[in-house]
Amino acid sequence: MPLAVAVGTPPVVVPPTSPPIDPRPIYNPGTIRATWTDPDGIIYELTGPHDLHGWLTTQEIAGWGATPISHVTDPLARGGVEMRTVRIEPRRITWPLNIFGETNVQWRDRYRRLMRAFTKTTTRRRPGTLTVWYADGQARSIEAWYEDGFGGEGGQNWLFANPVLTLFCPDGYWRDVVQTKVRRDYAAATGKPFLAPYLSVSSSRLLGDTTITNPGDVEGWPLWTIVGPASSVVATNRTTGQSFTLTHELDEGEVVTIDTTSSRPSVRGPEGQNLVGALDWPASELWPLVEGVNDVTFQMVGAAPGAYIELVYHPRYESV
Structure with a gap:
């Protein structure tokens, strides 16, 4: 039998009262401080204070260790290869974030601002800069381009999101922030x-x-x-x-x-x-x-x- 459909009445969506608690630990602000400087020179804190910014960095940062390399070789007639050179490769850094808000409007504003800060590397055709400080005052930075992460995950994007960013760094080496x-x-x-x-x-x-x-x-x-x-x-x-x-x-x-x-x-x-x-x-x-x-x-x-x-x-x- 045909189903009755109410015309002109949109469905009512009831948002959750609060975002689910992310069980992953976060970096203690006293341990590191990380910032992203977009291609226009605007600085975004990535590690706190969380309540002020509405986002935080979670624990699964990856790709910030030794610089990637590849071996360039020539095959030998007797078997094996001869080393020609060691090539320094670009690096990819994985940077996980948790973005949250008390209302959908607040969350959208925070999410869009932070997403734009990273995707500007595409529209401006210039890299941004990721900088990490330690408690002892030491700081190093690396130029990076946004590659992936703000695609949106199922079950998120109402009051919270957990984008895991991939940042492409053409120069695999970190540099001192002080000249x-x-x-x-x-x-x-x-x-x-x-x-x-x-x-x-x-x-x-x-x-x-x-x-x-x-x-x-x-x-x-x-x-x-x-x-x-x-x-x-x-x-x-x-x-x-x-x-x-x-x-x-x-x-x-x-x-x-x-x-x-x-x-x-x-x-x-x-x-x-x-x-x-x-x-x-x-x-x-x-x-x-x-x-x-x-x-x-x-x-x-x-x-x-x-x-x-x-x-x-x-x-x-x-x-x-």
């Missing part, structure tokens, strides 16, 4: 530093025994700032045997920046012009600071008071 800065100023004829505690850079001789210690687990790639007056600059890492020479006339206060922090290094002049051709190719090597002690020397030709060389870098580490 290390090294600056060397030109000194007049005495060759002594006029701006303590910086060492001098002489226009007539090389400075030996200048030591830079990289505390990271792997090499650190610097951003160089060269300020004139100068006609050429030679920077040598004697520990690795690498050096580069930049030949370009700089007036007083004019700046050249050499950025080696990305896979596509750049050299920019005072007007933003491309000065890659001012390096002495093919001899030039834009060198990194290797793990541990680096003995470096700098030389500025045509320098005068006011000229200096500065490099900044983030030490990089295997794990958080």
